Amino acid sequence: MPIPNYQAFMQPLVSQIADGRVHSLAELKTPLCNALQIDEEQRAETIASSGNRTVVSNRLGWARTYLHKAGLLSIPKPGFVQITERGLQALQSGQHINNAYLKQFPEFLEFIRPVKDATDASADTAKTTHEDDTTPDEQIKSAWQTLNSALAEDLIELVKKQTPQFFEVLVVQMMQAMGYGGWSKDSGSATQYTGDGGIDGIINEDPLGLETIYLQAKRYTDAAVGRPDIQAFVGALEMKRARKGVFITTSRFSRDALDYVSLIEKKVVLIDGKQLAELMIKHNLGVSVKETYQVKAIDSDYFAED
Template identity: 45%
Template sequence: MAIPDYQKIMLPLLKYALDGQEHSMREVIGALADQFSLSEDERKELLPSGQQPLFDNRVGWARTYLKKAGLLATPKRGYFEITEEGINVARQSQKEINTQFLSQFPDFIKFKSSKKQDEKISSELDELSERTPQESMELGYQKIRKELEIDLINRIKNISPDFFERLVIDLLIKMGYGGSRRDAGKAIGKSGDGGIDGIIKEDKLGLDVVYVQAKRWDTNVIGRPEIQKFVGALYGQRAKKGVFITTSNFTQDAKNYVLGIDIKVVLIDGQELAQLMIDNNVGVSTLSVYEIKKIDSDYFTDS
């Protein structure tokens, strides 16, 4: 089945705690995953950021909202237990607990009211039927990032070949290759030896080198013949490693070809180029930074 949203998790989570014992989050996540008959892939599915399993995140938010309503308590870090009010609710013939149901509890109303920006905005909790606030934030981030990737690719396709070579140098250096920028600048764009645009140090000591080919193409797709030409040039130099960078894309035949050769060749298309630029802060600047924080339970523990 599909991974349930955090509201559908609330009632099963509350009933799980009916034994009155303290339960760890790890324990309840496994038990509820079994109860919802989640597959291994569903249990391992991650948030857009890749930082946490999606189901774990939703169980965490379900616990948070039940706690805000006074139905659960957290006696110590990573553990929770049911309250008297929670026992009363769990024993009712309730088919589902959601944010609308929780709005009858004064503590939850107070929590809900604190989320309003002004009188015209209704609580976001009623709108998040499937996504937790963290999911919504991460999905929004991924959307912004995807739009930035597209803008970067379009911008790169319109720059001069010389500027593109400098861009490649800047990126490789930011990724830890090339030694100094002066060394890299001398290497890229100077060779032109049978399909090789440049040679760059793999590390600052220059223990090995990487041969580079960079193609600033707009719509033409890089096929197997172009890659074979590059690989042939690598064999001619007795090279072991090569990177082929393009603003375009590679055909599947080209991708399959590099998997069956002895030389290690990495293909970087326009999308991956844009992603690497964003990750390494090349050609982009930071507009805003948002930090997600939580209570430090250790701080509030008596010594």
């Protein structure tokens, strides 16, 4: 019997954590394999492209991700899970827990919705990775987008759990990773220890400090950053006689805040949690490359005759 797909792990995973305690995925692997009748040889089977990640770990990980996106379990810290009230209700319902069951939850539908490419004229007909009417190239791209979407959500949730001081250092490092202050690794600094009047970080764009970018970092969980917060930041910029600022949050900005920055003379850029996670992934901050796939094609020049 082949190794069950990731959906088969969902029901037993929720059942195993029904006691409400925090469990590590490592401790759950053996009882889940027993429940799914996965033998020892299959448990050791690795993904073809990965030297050490097993198929079981990969499928358990995706079952965890999908259940988390649907709200049936929480992730208190990386590698650990805990059942939620919705997860308990799912068990009590007696229904089988799989993708079809999870699709009743709006947040899960938002997670699996097709990722549309704004430059693609056929974006309205985009398909999810679960459909079969796409070419292999399209499936690879869609899978890559799904992986990055899941990574971005997990990444921002992890950032929210860090200290404010950690977050302030992070935003400075992100700006430097993007190339600002690239003349020196010491071009940026966090100011949380100096209480610098509403400024959390500084990036000097040149050695003499003739051009400076001031940063504000708000590590919010759910609350939106409103216009008063942006106005206070603009006031802090005014005290510094600064022309440029970047306001970064782990949550989102209110409509009033977005409208306000479009009306003021100073150049203030707003980066919300979604953009922050995407930038961290793009510039390899807090993430690392797990696997690399090479897609090869015929080299027509090799076969061309003179």
